[in-house]
Amino acid sequence: MAVNILKFGTSSPADTSPLKALKAAGYDSADILAVVGKTEGNGCVNDFSRTLSTHVWEPLVPDKAITIFSGGTEGVLNPHVTFIVTEKKPTGLQAAAGRTRPLEPHEIGTPEHAKEVASSVGAILNGAGISSSDVHLVLVKCPLLTSEKLESIKAISKIPATTDTYESMAMSRYASAIGIATALGEVNDLEEAMRHDTTWSSKASCSAGAELEDCHILILASDSKTEKPQIRAASTYMADAIDAGAILRILDRVKSDNGKVLQIFAKAEASKDGLINGFRHTMNNDSDIHSTRHARAAVGGLIAGLVGDTRIYVSGGAEGQGPPGGGSLSVFYTVAES
Amino acid sequence: MAVNILKFGTSSPADTSPLKALKAAGYDSADILAVVGKTEGNGCVNDFSRTLSTHVWEPLVPDKAITIFSGGTEGVLNPHVTFIVTEKKPTGLQAAAGRTRPLEPHEIGTPEHAKEVASSVGAILNGAGISSSDVHLVLVKCPLLTSEKLESIKAISKIPATTDTYESMAMSRYASAIGIATALGEVNDLEEAMRHDTTWSSKASCSAGAELEDCHILILASDSKTEKPQIRAASTYMADAIDAGAILRILDRVKSDNGKVLQIFAKAEASKDGLINGFRHTMNNDSDIHSTRHARAAVGGLIAGLVGDTRIYVSGGAEGQGPPGGGSLSVFYTVAES
């Protein structure tokens, strides 16, 4: 399915005025395949900005469309929504979306969770006729464990993946990422990958939220059959949180293509060993601000500075989404028709 | 006075092991003119990491040396100390340090405060024989208003500049910056500048702390009389928090000089109008994290990425230190002897 990408700033998590802007750009709400938003909450367990956006947007989009809201616009980042809309003619970019079945609370963050994501991603690719080698980004929004879910697990004598609600976000993201990596052929042994926390996909971008039970999945891929693609994609990974080189190399390519960046999707995290390039950082020892907030602010500052745009999708918690301490990076850009 | 710059990471605010590293590099504690550190507290009113560093370092440095600790190593930033040490032979860089008289609590953040800084900076420059046109950085550490100081002001029936302790940090920084700008000839009418909050110096870097009563002042300047300076300096300002261009222009100059960055001093702040390049940021509306912490994380991420080093001095709260929403930027670098 050929798609285009448009993005608009929001004045609050309840702001749906971007729909008007979308219509002014010539699209109808029926064209919406996905709404991917950054909202201004803490991006952690009690982030109700995500829930609020989900509440106001879901009635406005087609039933089959999905919404993915990622909390956290620390630092310079701008709260905004990105629309993935269908186009009648080929654009060079194609997309497909879907959902897993609802996960049982005790499945969250486990191999069962990863398998559900893997089979759903596989089914969506098959259904859309997209080759895994053309994929540049798989966005997943997945559930987390709240106190209530932990109690419901206890009530049926099951074992949760963790009893720490914040940690459950990380485990949920990792399971989703391993599912993606399995579906894309980046990982062969899912069970083995789930026993560690160091396997990764360079195309995965996962975020966890308390406001859903299933996983929402959005896939963006190049359309290799389009002759003169107007939209091109590039994906890579940042090796650590200050890897400006990875960003600059893609931006150089955009420049050499006379292109203009439509949107950047990046993952960010604090390295677990507490070091960046051999020097200590304090993100993991700060009991006032979670490390995901620190990482979004810093990596968001770097990418926004380099691309000159604060309306970018930088999401915290990169477990399995790029190398440890780094993160996956996908850039979509238009090229002028010659 | 000819000086050199050395910097070392710290394992905690109480870590004085950099003194050993300094000695291993051939210097003695008697050579220390200033210790300028970044510590890992919140950089706000109740940041005891600054106080702790002051406590452990002051007994170790010469009486006439000054210490300036700036709290806040959000995101990728590395807690570290930078030594300004005297050299016998010219290096191309000269420095001078001093203090104002203790400020009365009711003077903090007022024109009186600015005047004290102006006259002290002027006196230090005169005493050291440094021309104001050679100055690239004036670092000032200044006091703030705590609840206790507010009560002591009330007890003598004086009026504080503000009754909000966090806001007093901003007002203290602004007064210090206007003092610097006056001494350097960037501002002619101090009283007028203090009636607004938009006048600025591109050489000022001020931070406020609860642990002192006077202002500590450190001046770094080029020595225009040195024929082949090994250390060069460049100063400019970031126009906003994503002004990568300002940084890249200086780094290009360093590169063309075959230079190596010794240290970067930058100020950062959230723009008061809530916008960056026309798009909304949320730093001023976040009641969980103060805007100074957001700004340090974002600008620190940008500069650290571009220079490839997290041991940099990025300080929050740029009132009067660079244009609104931006900040002053000073870079010191060595050039290889030819």
Place this chain on the structure above:
Amino acid sequence: MAVNILKFGTSSPADTSPLKALKAAGYDSADILAVVGKTEGNGCVNDFSRTLSTHVWEPLVPDKAITIFSGGTEGVLNPHVTFIVTEKKPTGLQAAAGRTRPLEPHEIGTPEHAKEVASSVGAILNGAGISSSDVHLVLVKCPLLTSEKLESIKAISKIPATTDTYESMAMSRYASAIGIATALGEVNDLEEAMRHDTTWSSKASCSAGAELEDCHILILASDSKTEKPQIRAASTYMADAIDAGAILRILDRVKSDNGKVLQIFAKAEASKDGLINGFRHTMNNDSDIHSTRHARAAVGGLIAGLVGDTRIYVSGGAEGQGPPGGGSLSVFYTVAES
């Protein structure tokens, strides 16, 4: 209008299941005069839990009903909603609700704001035939200044009451409280009271939120004409944040009436002089947690412990609502029919 009070816990700010519980208790949604809730956000500027609750509840209540959501359930407090529902027969308790006109952003926190609240409260009392001497509680939810509102004020060259968004909440609450005090005859000179910040009402409970433009008003009063009231009310104030005596005196009265507490409405704040009973507290110097959050947690812990119930309405920011450092306190309780 005769009313009853019922309260139910919520599982999240989006949880509207209390409506089912209300129906199970024999009431219809048409009976709802007001929904007064405590939601689990930070209670400060960027509290989207309030907005989310407003979004899910407003479509479910009658047009003339009002909703008041107060953020912040720090410590032991339970997120819940309290329904004020109309009864056909006299209960001993009567209520009336209404709204002011939308306030212009530059009016928020000013005498104009206070006057609007005063005249609206007066009109509501008149319309309902309630004597001001019977009033035990006036709840007001009022707007605050966000970055966007500050810019809109600037755009029309008006002056905001403050440029600090968090401080605007305090000023909005104070203006609302002075309006209430004026309407109830506790204050004679509104303009004079607005020049200071120390005048207060013992019946006022005001909270500010970014999600509204006008002020929502709910008045609860004894019905002195009912012969055998089943619901009784008592109101007083806590002199400081540890005034257990004020609470115990009311609870003793409930006990001597063989009563059972229906609901407690309390305001809490950190004393501005930084002292409680002569000893320093640190609520005003904590740059990681706003003082309103500290105060709700502490006073909530005290009241919940004494009444043995965590489903109580404790709201932070008591400017003008009780003496400085203390807060208004209203208790509603049923007495067994003899």
Place this chain on the structure above:
Amino acid sequence: MAVNILKFGTSSPADTSPLKALKAAGYDSADILAVVGKTEGNGCVNDFSRTLSTHVWEPLVPDKAITIFSGGTEGVLNPHVTFIVTEKKPTGLQAAAGRTRPLEPHEIGTPEHAKEVASSVGAILNGAGISSSDVHLVLVKCPLLTSEKLESIKAISKIPATTDTYESMAMSRYASAIGIATALGEVNDLEEAMRHDTTWSSKASCSAGAELEDCHILILASDSKTEKPQIRAASTYMADAIDAGAILRILDRVKSDNGKVLQIFAKAEASKDGLINGFRHTMNNDSDIHSTRHARAAVGGLIAGLVGDTRIYVSGGAEGQGPPGGGSLSVFYTVAES
């Protein structure tokens, strides 16, 4: 060793003026057996207020004396220090102090840690001739895991108790508490108790800090041989965070003894099941404020209100120190000589 208890407020973590107040009360620094303080940091991993107090106090007390600083004075609590000083004549209260050997990082929070505390407490009791049945309080300050310690464990191929620095505080407190319970005969099977997290002592009060390697231990006990004790002790536990009854019963006993409270030591925590008395609390789902901070604020508010004093020792994180969701409670009071 006969002891007395004196307490004094502090103006900051660096304030040692209580030593003057102690001298004014007729004591010498050589009389100090222990300094037990509450400091105003976050009480979590990066609380440098504790480290700062340790730095300024340790040079001022005898070598054999111990210091225990517990961070966190949320809500109404007053930062202060409590001195345990030796008396020549019997007072009714006796004390003894000591330390364990330094714990290896990989031992923190493990059975090995618990055994070290158990054997040290046993040895201290033996050495002082104190019967375990007379003990009313065992205070322990124990180390935690920082990022650096986690890396040092990895470097020697050992397994840490947890890789989450904040969680390591809880595990360290639990191990210390089980050690105390074992030494006092409240627990028989230490290994078994360490396999769960629900065993507890009603005399234990443990706090963790990054600033030490060994465990500091202070024991307070009644002297049953004193005929007319001037100082009496009572210890019990709060069953949950709103258990006002437990506090009131002790305060009634103090009142009936015509006594005056010298000091209260209480532990507080958020119940893990997310409920208090059947109703949901939000302390465990708040990603902006750690649950220990919430619990200290709420329980501190309750106790301070009931005793009318904010200079009390309320410490967060009650793992193994009182029943789950509650906490140990020890009160020391003077009685007038008859």
